[in-house]
Amino acid sequence: MSPLALGLVLLSVCLHAGWNLLGKRRTPSLAFFVLAMGSGALVLSPLLWLGPPPTRLPAAFWGWLAASGLCQMLYMGGLAWAYARGEVSVLYPIARALPVVLVPLVSLGLLGSRALTPLDLIGMGLILSGALCLPLAGPRGWRASSYLTPALGFALLAAVATAGYSLIDKQALALMLAAGHSSLTAGATFMVLQALMTLAWGLPTVLLLPAERRRLPRLWARERTAMPLTGIMVLATYGLVLVAMARTEEVSLVVAMRQLSIPLGVVLGVVWLGERAAPIKWLGTALMLVGLWTVALP
Numbered sequence: 007m008s009p010l011a012l013g014l015v016l017l018s019v020c021l022h023a024g025w026n027l028l029g030k031r032r033t034p035s036l037a038f039f040v041l042a043m044g045s046g047a048l049v050l051s052p053l054l055w056l057g058p059p060p061t062r063l064p065a066a067f068w069g070w071l072a073a074s075g076l077c078q079m080l081y082m083g084g085l086a087w088a089y090a091r092g093e094v095s096v097l098y099p100i101a102r103a104l105p106v107v108l109v110p111l112v113s114l115g116l117l118g119s120r121a122l123t124p125l126d127l128i129g130m131g132l133i134l135s136g137a138l139c140l141p142l143a144g145p146r147g148w149r150a151s152s153y154l155t156p157a158l159g160f161a162l163l164a165a166v167a168t169a170g171y172s173l174i175d176k177q178a179l180a181l182m183l184a185a186g187h188s189s190l191t192a193g194a195t196f197m198v199l200q201a202l203m204t205l206a207w208g209l210p211t212v213l214l215l216p217a218e219r220r221r222l223p224r225l226w227a228r229e230r231t232a233m234p235l236t237g238i239m240v241l242a243t244y245g246l247v248l249v250a251m252a253r254t255e256e257v258s259l260v261v262a263m264r265q266l267s268i269p270l271g272v273v274l275g276v277v278w279l280g281e282r283a284a285p286i287k288w289l290g291t292a293l294m295l296v297g298l299w300t301v302a303l304p
Contacts, residue, residue, distance in 0.1 A: 011250040015260060018246040019267040025239035026085070026098055027274050032232055034089035037218045038225055039082035039240075040208030046237025047201035054198055057191030063181065070178040071196075075203025077171035079211060082204070084164030092157030095275030095287065096140045099268040100158065103137035103294065104165035106130045109172055129300030132293050137268070139290030172260075175200070176251055193249035197241045263301065268294050 032038060054060070088097045107130060141153060175196070182192040212218040225233070251260050269291045275281045 008253055011253045011260070012263065014246040014250040015263045016266065018243045018250075019264060019270065021239050021243040021246075022264070023098075023267045023270040023274060025236050025243065026089075026094060026271060027278060028232065028236050028239070029086065030089045030094045030275075030279065032229055032236075034086045035218060035221050035225075036079075036083040036086050036208065036215070037212045037221045038229060038233065038236075039086055040079065040205060040212055041225060042233040042237035043078075043082070043201045043208070043240055044205040044237065045234040046239075046241040047198050047205065049234055049238055050198050050201075050241055053194040056194050057182075057188065058186040060195075060199075062185045064185070067178055067181040067185075070174050070181070071199055071203050074171045074174045074178060074200050075207050077167045077174060078200060078204040079207040081164050081167035081171065082208070083211070084160045084162075084167060088157045088160035088164065091160070092155070093275060093281045094279060095272045095281045097157055097161045098271040098275070099140055099290070099294065100137050101161040101164040101168070102264070102268050102271070103133050104162065105168040105172060106133050108166065108169035126301055129297040132297030132300060133268075134297075136290040136293030136295075136297065139286050139293065140272075142284070142286050171200075175248060179248060179251055189249050189253050193245050193247075193251075196248055197245035200244070201237070201241055263298070266298055 029039060029042075085097075085101060088101065110127070110130065138153075141155075141158065178196060179192050182196060183189070187195065212222070247260060247264060254260060272287065272291045276283045276287075
């Protein structure tokens with residue numbers, strides 16, 4: 007991974023942990039995240055004029071964009087519903103770590119990727135092992151019931167959706183680069199288009215779910231100033247990752263390096279939100295840091 011791509015991912019890490027904490031402190035709901043993304047897309051819509059016009063993009067791109075928006079909507083819903091039921095310092099790392107395993111498996115099986123080394127796989131295994139420690143109250147708490155909870159189920163939905171849009175977006179970016187975009191204009195334009203597509207999927211879903219629909223008046227009354235800020239952070243977070251993806255050959259490595267937000271999220275959850283700080287949680291965080299260091303080795 008080039009130094010520029012690494013720097014973009016690290017900046018994205020800080021923004022990602024930040025907007026997840028904002029979402030937890032405000033109103034963890036699909037409605038909040040969908041409206042936040044829509045607000046952010048409107049604020050950043052001038053970026054759509056960067057690079058070649060959208061009319062030059064092939065039809066296949068719009069299919070990938072629709073699939074990406076669906077995955078993003080499921081990701082936002084999974085996060086929101088998980089945060090409404092549990093601790094960010096447990097659920098956030100799990101939702102972030104599992105794609106490190108899922109993306110390489112799909113890449114190897116369907117896309118023919120061969121860029122991962124044994125050291126990368128060891129690092130990814132350490133990240134996953136650390137994440138599995140987080141829901142436990144202590145070292146003797148290893149049991150299935152620790153993981154079979156609604157909160158962790160929604161975190162798994164977020165993880166699967168993350169793997170989905172990570173792989174889909176790599177294909178969409180390749181089409182944008184072939185149409186004349188640079189990595190910068192492709193990332194900036196796609197993050198706005200993706201947010202608009204997420205809004206297109208998310209609004210009907212919110213209106214169809216009674217619990218989400220009932221939140222809309224309250225969100226407008228209390229959160230309308232927080233939503234644009236959150237939305238800009240969400241879009242900027244993934245826009246930076248999209249640029250990094252366009253500048254590297256292996257999407258799995260980008261997904262893995264993004265997991266540096268895991269220890270940051272754990273620390274913020276404990277310090278800022280006052281969540282429990284069991285020793286095994288710090289052990290899990292340390293395992294993830296070692297795994298991240300291993301993946302980052304050239």
